[in-house]
Amino acid sequence: MKKIIAVIDAVNFTAQQVDAITTITSLQDHSLTILMLEDTKSANQLLSAAGMEGLAGGYYQKLRESEHEKKELIEDNYIALKKACRDKNIACTIKNIRGIAEDEVINESRFADLLIIGKALSFPYLYDTNPSGFVKNMLTSAQCPVMVLSEDVHKIDGVAFCYNGTYSSMYAIKAFTALFPELINRHCEIVYVCEKEEKTIPHKEQLQAYLKTYNAHLTYKILTGQPDKAIQAYLDTRTDLIGTFGAYGRSRVSRFFNSSSADNIIRNLKGPVFITHPSLHS
Numbered sequence: 542m543k544k545i546i547a548v549i550d551a552v553n554f555t556a557q558q559v560d561a562i563t564t565i566t567s568l569q570d571h572s573l574t575i576l577m578l579e580d581t582k583s584a585n586q587l588l589s590a591a592g593m594e595g596l597a598g599g600y601y602q603k604l605r606e607s608e609h610e611k612k613e614l615i616e617d618n619y620i621a622l623k624k625a626c627r628d629k630n631i632a633c634t635i636k637n638i639r640g641i642a643e644d645e646v647i648n649e650s651r652f653a654d655l656l657i658i659g660k661a662l663s664f665p666y667l668y669d670t671n672p673s674g675f676v677k678n679m680l681t682s683a684q685c686p687v688m689v690l691s692e693d694v695h696k697i698d699g700v701a702f703c704y705n706g707t708y709s710s711m712y713a714i715k716a717f718t719a720l721f722p723e724l725i726n727r728h729c730e731i732v733y734v735c736e737k738e739e740k741t742i743p744h745k746e747q748l749q750a751y752l753k754t755y756n757a758h759l760t761y762k763i764l765t766g767q768p769d770k771a772i773q774a775y776l777d778t779r780t781d782l783i784g785t786f787g788a789y790g791r792s793r794v795s796r797f798f799n800s801s802s803a804d805n806i807i808r809n810l811k812g813p814v815f816i817t818h819p820s821l822h823s
Contacts, residue, residue: 542571542572545657546573546575546576547566547656552618559625561659561691562575563631564696568723569724571655573632573634574634575633575636577637578638578639578645578664579640580641582642647684650683650684651684653685655688656686658676658688660676672689681818686720686816687817688813688815689807694812695781698728699729699758700721700729701732701775701776701782704731706744713785713815713817718752718755722755725756726756730762730782731748731759731762732764733761733763733764734763734764734772769806772806776811777811780811783813783815784806786816
């Protein structure tokens, strides 16, 4: 059994987030831990700034009152999360964490097989881009594969392996297959974008032989055009498939696996994407 961790903002919780997580965890028998995360970075910075400015106009007191209200909200959200999991018959561990968001999640990811985050997940002082700074930090720094979800996750019927013959794209395939072997058996597409007019899928026989050991229901989809745009357009039509990408944030890889291209896909995300970043050989 593999361990999955999912991150929820303790202040901004909705039951819809549980639905999205459940859609993924129900695909295979996994151990699920939900991290209910309260980021302390912004509160500390605001309080420090208020102190330096002389606390004019009772600003410091208002911040303290705001912190008290936030604590009550987090307690209410914790109760609501427990109820949502109980109502949906979700077996999971809920872990309350208070600290610097990025550091806490990276540490937890070291002891997990998969990290699930929403594409809009952000914490104060980090929401400066789309995808947010927090999401991009997780994609580059998490110590396990990352699944990024849109706000609305539909029924998942299979996987679209975005493949170009590189080590990093195969690394993502192997990591995903280890986590969701039953989904591979249900429906598995190899999505390849012709680069330099090369229509032959690299190492196709070896790839096919590997996936057949998992009894993969295998099909191929060959696309043309600019890789990131071609893949984006295709995944937009197949929200029932999880798209996989390798080597987020690395430079020595094919164009449609680099971070800027992945950012474009995540920004317009309609279905889940699974991203890895092997550190040594990509």
